[in-house]
Amino acid sequence: MKANELTPETERAMRRWLLGHHLFHLYLVTMNSGMRRAQATLRAARWDELETEIADLAVLYDAATAAMKYAASFRPESYAGVIRPSMSPPMLSPGFSGQLNSDHQVTLRLVRSLKADFRQARGNFDLPETLLSAWRSLMSALSRNRREHVLICAKFVPEGTSLLNQHFADNPI
Amino acid sequence: MSILVLIIAFELVGQVTAIARMDEYTLPRPKIVRVPLGKSSGGTMTAHKDGPYPDVELVVPIAIPSSSKVPDQITGQSTSMEYDRYFRLRRDRIGLREWSRTCLEVQRKIRADLTDVGLTDQERHSLLCGLLLVGNEALQQWIDISAEPDAGSALVRDGRPEMAAAREGQ
Numbered sequence: 001m002k003a004n005e006l007t008p009e010t011e012r013a014m015r016r017w018l019l020g021h022h023l024f025h026l027y028l029v030t031m032n033s034g035m036r037r038a039q040a041t042l043r044a045a046r047w048d049e050l051e052t053e054i055a056d057l058a059v060l061y062d063a064a065t066a067a068m069k070y071a072a073s074f075r076p077e078s079y080a081g082v083i084r085p086s087m088s089p090p091m092l093s094p095g096f097s098g099q100l101n102s103d104h105q106v107t108l109r110l111v112r113s114l115k116a117d118f119r120q121a122r123g124n125f126d127l128p129e130t131l132l133s134a135w136r137s138l139m140s141a142l143s144r145n146r147r148e149h150v151l152i153c154a155k156f157v158p159e160g161t162s163l164l165n166q167h168f169a170d171n172p173i
Numbered sequence: 174m175s176i177l178v179l180i181i182a183f184e185l186v187g188q189v190t191a192i193a194r195m196d197e198y199t200l201p202r203p204k205i206v207r208v209p210l211g212k213s214s215g216g217t218m219t220a221h222k223d224g225p226y227p228d229v230e231l232v233v234p235i236a237i238p239s240s241s242k243v244p245d246q247i248t249g250q251s252t253s254m255e256y257d258r259y260f261r262l263r264r265d266r267i268g269l270r271e272w273s274r275t276c277l278e279v280q281r282k283i284r285a286d287l288t289d290v291g292l293t294d295q296e297r298h299s300l301l302c303g304l305l306l307v308g309n310e311a312l313q314q315w316i317d318i319s320a321e322p323d324a325g326s327a328l329v330r331d332g333r334p335e336m337a338a339a340r341e342g343q
Contacts, residue, residue, distance in 0.1 A: 073292070101256055102253045
């Protein structure tokens with residue numbers, strides 16, 4: 001695909017798609033550092049410090065959701081005509097998917113681990129209400145992120161067939 | 174000039190930089206010398222002059238997945254490396270200086286394109302607060318690595334002072 005084949009609209013769509021993902025990765029990398037720190041703080045039972053770190057993580061999660069929306073801020077026609085083909089064979093290998101985002105895989109692993117630690121801490125300690133409130137805010141931010149991702153997918157692929165699922169459908173085991 | 178051309182040009186510059194760096198840090202290739210094996214074998218094997226790296230050339234290298242797990246259907250045939258390549262992510266052992274530069278560059282580009290993106294005021298607020306925290310995190314790291322000059326200069330990693338290694342990566 002050559003740059004001169006793009007209309008101004010599809011050019012802007014492609015730029016936002018790539019730049020929005022760059023922004024998304026800045027947030028993911030910062031969140032991954034923050035979650036490791038929060039886990040250490042939790043294990044040391046420093047609740048005031050943990051509350052601030054959890055609140056920051058909630059802000060970063062909402063920012064990551066906004067970055068996803070920024071990346072997808074173009075018309076579905078541009079996705080169908082340019083973005084999706086750019087991620088499909090013969091441009092790329094079959095089965096290209098957001099699940100290949102290694103930074104996000106680390107994020108999901110750290111979230112699971114932090115949740116398990118927090119559940120244990122809640123069972124063992126009488127945690128301050130302000131900390132519990134910050135934790136609920138983080139969990140809400142996670143839910144918003146998942147919900148928004150579903151909405152973005154539905155905006156671009158109403159029938160709900162991702163490239164990965166398409167690959168499975170075309171290549172049954 | 175279209176933005177894609179700019180992106181491609183940026184990519185080319187990035188690759189050239191990476192290659193230059195790699196060349197800079199490439200270790201000199203050690204001389205290969207033929208060392209006689211014991212009397213019983215009667216053959217020779219290759220060894221490095223300045224280190225015991227025998228290569229008897231009996232077996233060829235095999236392919237091992239970089240993920241350290243058996244490749245499966247979950248990822249299809251595409252890979253995380255292809256994901257990084259598509260989204261123009263150069264994954265490397267970068268230091269705080271390059272990470273900070275990355276943060277500033279992305280921040281500058283996003284700031285220039287925040288109107289007419291269809292974000293609500295709340296979403297724009299979230300995005301900007303996130304950028305503040307990304308910047309705060311980097312600044313805190315700069316403070317941390319410069320806070321203890323005595324301890325920092327005494328530590329050495331890869332032949333360089335620890336603080337320099339943290340700043341520059343590698």
